[in-house]
Amino acid sequence: MSILEADRTVTTTLAEPLTRRERVVLSELAEDVTLEEIATRLFVTRNTVKSQVRSVYRKIGVSTRAEAVAWAEAAGLR
Template identity: 80%
Template sequence: MSMLETSGTGITEALTRRERVVLAELGEDVTLEEIATRLFVTRNTVKSQVRSVYRKIGVSTRAEAVAWAQAHGIS
């Protein structure tokens, strides 16, 4: 169990609204550049948000993140 879960806050709630949006976008067949364009931010901003999401949900690949999102109703 992660620190977020043991503290009484679910991981899904620990993600910011933007992180949830980025996580949902990862499930699409698009590049980080395309996600950035859709969200009106830079590619580096998306990269930072993706890294934060991965850290918070305990994954290290896009496929794992997408699977986690689907299992938690974020996709």
């Protein structure tokens, strides 16, 4: 599945589509790294990453990192 196809899938299944940055953060969550390490990779603060993670969780209807990663895999984003 191409990125464009994945975008369509995610957009059509969510009330609020994930932004490009939220998709990046979601993919980073699948790695064994801390929020601080994600922030460093993305050149933002840890609080920015925390806000983006909360937004992703709310949009996809999960409450844990493991659920978010499973959702991403099921949606074909990983």
